[in-house]
Structure formats: structure tokens, C-alpha cells
Amino acid sequence: MMMIIIGAGPIGCFLGGILASNGEDVSIYEEHSCIGKPVQCTGIVTKEIEKIIKLDKRFIVNRVEKVRVYSKNKKIEVPIDDIVLNREKFDKYLANKAKKNGAKIYLNHKFIGIRENKAVFADKKNKIKAVEADYIVGADGPLSDVAKSNNMHGKKKFYFGMQARIKGKFDASCYDVYFGSICPGFFAWILPESKKIARIGVAAKGNTKEIFKKFLSIKGIKDNDIIDSQAGLIPIYKKSVVQKGNVFLVGDAAGQVKATTGGGLVYGLKAAKKLANCILYGLDYSKELKRLNRKLWMHLKIRQMLDKFSDKDYNKLLKKMQNKKIKELFKKYSRDDVKKLVFKAVLSKPSFLWYIKNFIK
Ligand SMILES: Cc1cc2nc3c(=O)[nH]c(=O)nc-3n(C[C@H](O)[C@H](O)[C@H](O)COP(=O)(O)OP(=O)(O)OC[C@H]3O[C@@H](n4cnc5c(N)ncnc54)[C@H](O)[C@@H]3O)c2cc1C
Numbered sequence: 001m002m003m004i005i006i007g008a009g010p011i012g013c014f015l016g017g018i019l020a021s022n023g024e025d026v027s028i029y030e031e032h033s034c035i036g037k038p039v040q041c042t043g044i045v046t047k048e049i050e051k052i053i054k055l056d057k058r059f060i061v062n063r064v065e066k067v068r069v070y071s072k073n074k075k076i077e078v079p080i081d082d083i084v085l086n087r088e089k090f091d092k093y094l095a096n097k098a099k100k101n102g103a104k105i106y107l108n109h110k111f112i113g114i115r116e117n118k119a120v121f122a123d124k125k126n127k128i129k130a131v132e133a134d135y136i137v138g139a140d141g142p143l144s145d146v147a148k149s150n151n152m153h154g155k156k157k158f159y160f161g162m163q164a165r166i167k168g169k170f171d172a173s174c175y176d177v178y179f180g181s182i183c184p185g186f187f188a189w190i191l192p193e194s195k196k197i198a199r200i201g202v203a204a205k206g207n208t209k210e211i212f213k214k215f216l217s218i219k220g221i222k223d224n225d226i227i228d229s230q231a232g233l234i235p236i237y238k239k240s241v242v243q244k245g246n247v248f249l250v251g252d253a254a255g256q257v258k259a260t261t262g263g264g265l266v267y268g269l270k271a272a273k274k275l276a277n278c279i280l281y282g283l284d285y286s287k288e289l290k291r292l293n294r295k296l297w298m299h300l301k302i303r304q305m306l307d308k309f310s311d312k313d314y315n316k317l318l319k320k321m322q323n324k325k326i327k328e329l330f331k332k333y334s335r336d337d338v339k340k341l342v343f344k345a346v347l348s349k350p351s352f353l354w355y356i357k358n359f360i361k
Contacts, residue, residue: 001025003279004119004133006111006146008035010091010265011251012139013105014053015272017098022280026103027131028095029121031110036091040232042163042191042199043085044175045265046334052269059089061193064175069321071314072180076322079331082175084193085265111140113149114247135279137248139272142233144253150244156255157236159186159262162212163201164229166221170198178215180311186262188215197227203234203262234262236303237296243285250275256296258335259303266336267292298338 001024005012008030020026044064049055062084068077095105109121109129118130138146147153170192178188188202188211200219202212208231235255242249250256256271257264270292278285309317321327333340 001134001279002132003027003135003137004029004131005137005139006119007138007140007251007253008091008095008105008107009139009141009251010087010094011268011272012137013091013094013098013103014269015137015139015250015276016103016105017094017101018273018276019279020098020101020103022276023102024280026098027133028098028103028105029109029111029119030105030107033108033124035095035105035107036088039087039230040161041085041087041230041265042161042189042201043087043090044191045083045085045263046336047081047083048266048334048336049083049269052266052273053094055083056093059086059093060084061086062172064192065173067175067177069318070176070178070182071318072182072311074315074318076318076327077174078321078327080175080334081331084191111138111145111149113145117246133246135246135248137250137275138253139249139251140253142235142252142255144249146247147249147253150247152241152244152247152249154238154240156238156240157205159203159205159234159236160208160231161201161203161234161262162208162229162231163199164216164221165193165227166198166200166225167196167227168198168221168225170195179306180309180314182215182218183211185307190219234264237300239293239297242289248275248279248285256292258296258299258338260299260306260338261335263335267296295336295338298342302338302342 003019003024003026005016005028008028012028016026016028064082066077067080108124112122113120118132119136120130138144140146172192172195176190183202185205186203190198190200192198202215204211235252235257237255237259242254250271251268252264256267274288278288
């Protein structure tokens with residue numbers, strides 16, 4: 001079977017690798033001239049990723065063992081075991097793996113539409129090429145042209161994230177997150193790559209530039225400390241159409257991102273694995289996504305509850321989390337396993353039920 005994947009990001013390349021290793025004829029088309037650039041990601045993932053792909057030293061820059069969570073007047077420390085990726089190297093690793101498995105990758109090919117069952121591309125010189133395929137997969141990120149051209153985009157909403165790599169002195173074992181009025185509607189972060197470099201960023205629905213500037217100034221960061229900066233869109237999950245005939249969406253193109261944290265790698269890779277099985281064994285993609293969608297829905301509900309929080313509410317929440325049992329749960333059950341985490345939290349501290357009642361509303 002001929003498979004066309006649009007987008008050589010991590011999700012498209014991972015999917016292409018699985019399909020090619022099963023003997024399918026896979027072509028991945030990427031609009032940029034190089035894989036993994038521009039980077040638009042902080043690169044933090046839970047160890048859940050190890051259940052999906054084998055980790056390789058080549059793309060890991062750090063491991064963090066605790067997160068300091070800040071509200072306006074409170075700070076707690078929670079043990080975690082998270083991995084910090086070099087996104088450029090991670091994407092390249094997955095692309096090389098796909099190629100080794102037999103997938104072909106075409107750079108400088110921008111997908112522009114589907115005509116008569118053929119995917120149409122424009123190359124760098126604007127030369128048009130139409131390619132026939134049995135399956136077309138849009139793994140082309142938050143603004144998916146595949147979704148738009150096939151009426152699958154719906155009314156998507158986004159966060160806008162801004163981040164800079166900063167020179168300074170950092171605790172390499174610890175990640176900081178800041179909630180409340182310092183970054184309304186989402187959170188700000190400081191994620192160390194090493195003792196000398198950290199990724200500092202914010203995400204928000206509007207005014208991100210202002211919030212980011214203010215956060216850097218609060219943290220005493222000067223222009224000279226900035227190594228480079230990045231920005232990008234984070235889709236807010238919404239149950240939507242992910243298949244129309246032989247056209248499928250996966251990863252950010254399908255909005256498979258946790259609304260609590262903006263993390264899209266783990267769930268996107270999981271969805272890609274499911275999609276590969278659907279294509280290979282003729283399963284129903286929407287049905288196969290049901291469990292994953294339930295988790296994404298829970299993240300969305302938690303996000304909607306947090307969106308209503310004032311600084312006082314965050315202070316109260318952190319106070320409740322200042323509990324040995326609750327902290328241990330965060331280490332044991334990753335935030336990717338949100339259902340178990342919430343359930344166990346309520347069992348350990350029944351007063352969390354108040355939050356459950358609110359987030360189901
Ligand atoms: C600021 C920021 C921080 C983030 N931090 C994290 C984090 O810490 N952890 C985490 O898990 N997630 C994070 N995310 C989300 C994560 O980056 C995405 O979920 C992930 O990149 C999704 O991968 P993807 O392959 O679906 O899409 P993408 O990585 O967006 O890849 C899509 C590819 O498709 C290509 N493309 C697009 N349109 C076309 C076209 N018309 N023709 C051909 N090619 C096309 C693009 O060039 C790109 O290479 C962050 C996002 C942002 C913006």
C-alpha cells in the first residue's frame with residue numbers, strides 16, 4: 001500500500017517508521033529544508049515515553065527529579081522523574097529510524113491540497129507535484145493544512161508559547177513552574193538543560209509577548225543572557241474529526257495535546273502507534289482513540305477548572321498538595337496517567353473531591 005505522511009515532525013516520522021517496518025511503501029513530505037528545525041518545544045516528557053520508544057543518549061539532555069511549583073504566596077517541591085529532550089536531535093533520530101526502515105523523506109515539499117485522491121505539493125521553486133496514495137496522513141502540526149484542505153480543522157483554539165534558552169546558574173535537577181497572575185490562563189516555566197543553561201518560557205491565550213517580557217524581567221534576565229528564542233502554537237484539545245475516508249490526522253494536527261501542560265509528545269506518539277495499527281489491520285481509528293481521548297478530556301476539564309483559579313485558589317491548592325502521600329503519587333503515577341493520579345489523590349486526601357466536583361461541572 002502507498003502511504004503519504006505530511007509533516008516530518010516526531011509524530012509523522014514515528015508513524016512512518018512503524019508503517020515502513022511493516023513493509024508498507026511510505027513517503028513523508030516536509031515543507032522545511034531540514035528536520036527538527038525550527039524548534040518549538042520545551043522538550044520535557046514523563047518517563048511514560050519509555051513505554052513507547054527506547055530512549056537514546058543522543059537526544060537526552062537532562063533528567064529532572066523534582067519540580068518546584070509556585071503560586072503567588074506558596075511554593076512546594078514535588079518529586080518527579082522527567083526527561084529533557086533535545087528536540088532537534090529527537091526529531092532527527094526518529095526521521096533516521098523511519099528511513100532505515102525504508103520510508104522515503106522528501107524535504108522542501110509543502111502540501112497544498114488534495115485533488116482527485118492525490119496529495120498535491122509545491123516544492124521550493126513552486127513546482128507542483130501530485131502524488132497518488134492509498135492513505136494520506138496529516139501529521140503537519142497545529143495549523144494542519146491537511147485538516148484545513150479536507151474540512152477537518154473545526155474551530156480550533158490555541159495557546160501561544162514563547163521560550164528562550166538562557167545562560168545562568170541553575171539547579172540542573174529541578175524544574176520550576178509558576179501559576180497564577182504571573183502567567184494568567186497557563187503557566188511559566190524554568191527547565192534546566194544543565195547547570196549553565198535553562199529553557200525559560202510562558203504560554204497564554206493572549207498577550208504572551210507582554211507576559212514573557214515581564215517574566216524574564218522578574219527573573220532578572222537580561223538580553224545578553226539569551227542564547228536563542230522560540231515561539232509556537234499549542235492546540236487546545238477538542239474532540240474532533242480525525243478521519244475522513246482515507247485521510248487521517250495525528251499528533252498536533254489532531255489536537256492530541258494535554259491541555260494542562262501543553263505536552264503533546266507522549267500522547268501524539270501513542271496516537272501514532274494506534275493509527276499504525278488501524279492502517280495495518282483495518283481497525284477503526286476513532287474507536288481506537290477512545291481511551292486516549294478520555295485522558296485528553298480529563299486534562300481539558302482540569303485546565304478549565306484551573307482557568308477559573310485566582311492566586312488565592314492556587315495558594316489553597318498547593319497547601320493541599322503539601323502532603324507526603326500526594327507528593328509520592330506524583331512520582332508514582334505520571335501526569336500522563338491522569339485518571340489514576342486524580343483517583344489516587346482523592347483516596348489519599350478526600351478533600352480533593354471538592355476539585356473533582358468543580359472540574360466535572
Ligand atoms: C512553546 C512550546 C513548548 C512545548 N513544550 C512541550 C514539552 O515540553 N513537552 C511536550 O511533550 N510537548 C511540548 N510542546 C508540544 C510539542 O512541541 C508538540 O506536541 C509536538 O511537536 C507535536 O509533534 P507533531 O509531529 O504532531 O507536530 P510538529 O512537531 O509541529 O511537526 C509538524 C511538521 O509538519 C510540517 N508541516 C507543517 N505544515 C506542512 C505542510 N503544509 N506541508 C509539509 N509539511 C508541513 C512542519 O514543518 C513540521 O515539521 C510544546 C509546544 C510549544 C509551542
